[in-house]
Amino acid sequence: MLTHLECTRCGEHYPADRPQSVCTKDGGVLYARYDLAKIKKNFSAAQLAGRTPTMWRYDAVLPDADPVSLGEGFTPMLPSREFPNVFIKDEGLNPTGSFKARGLSAAVTMARHFGLKKIAIPSAGNAAGALAAYAAAAGVEAHIFMPKDVPAANRIECDYYGAHVTLVDGLISDCARKVAELKDSEVWKKDGWFDVSTTKEPYRVEGKKTMGYEVAEQLGWKLPQGIIYPTGGGVGLLGMWKAFEEMEALGWIGSEGGVPHVSPRLRDVGISTGRPKMVCVQSAGCAPVVKAWEEGKSSMEMWTNAATLASGLRVPKPYGDYLILDILKKSKGIAVSATDEEILEAARHWAKVEGIFAAPEGAACLVAYRKLRASGFFKPEDTVVLFNTGSGMKYLDVLDVPGKNVARAPANSASAKPAVRHIAGIIGPY
């Protein structure tokens, strides 16, 4: 029951029956708004039981359009084997191996719904792969602008999905500039192009907000004390906070009603009903959120010389910066950074201890959790959800740093040069 779009800066309303970008008055991010009172009357959380295990199980609070779906969402909420009250939400199991599937499933669904033919995206990597896959599934053209040094998997998957790829000598901000230049061209209007840049259209947030619904549903309609989220563009953070607001209005959280799909262990963890402290983790090589948070600012400055192996965190200035900082403040959260060395160690530790081969961005959550436990920000009894936003399989070229567990075959053996090294020499890094 989508009713309209609303500017998150000035509150201006926009019709939701046509493609929209940002507020024409102040450039504010537009949020989809629903008739939640009506939804509350017609649909309850208990009705979710037995529904398809994808993010579209929450279609009551998503736009009414025929979904372009590859099975995204409803990813596992894995109890940590190391920390008793920690859960790892493993988004690496999504189609295209990352949480970007959710936002792009929603955005491409709406683009197709509006009859758009060509979709453009500037991406640090995984969003490009997700757009390319969903565009292929929807039969629309994807035009991708990504840094030339993105992980090889991102570039190769886009090629295979049949997307038009432009490799840009720069960062995602330079890619965004390319899309902005294209937007001013005549061909853009004539051919029905659409820009699905982070927070520059309203529906990626809608897809990502389903992570918030899932956290609540998988914890028995209760919320954890904390959520640690690797923050590049911050869409998931925005989306989850929006989901909490909606679920409160719908009466889905705080209620003792039906608790479908919850293991006894999850029922017993004693989770609070208040909203979680939201924690942004960034790479020390690109930490505009951390800097602005520590300086008490309400907007961010462009981070110069951004460099990190966590390519999804190479976002020098998120467009929704004011929303991210507002959520940190309202949730009594915090922003912390992790160095590339800490991230690599954490990725290896998680793989070995939890059996989860995480994306570097996801592994950064473990670094943040350790720091916040050491500082006393989180107590051992606090339930905290860590978001592994993608699969390590998408980052083989940056994670290929052999550990001490790798034994080399003798030099005279035919396998002295492992095939994987040979292949890596051909396909990357770029």
Ligand SMILES: [Zn+2]
């Ligand atoms: Zn506005």
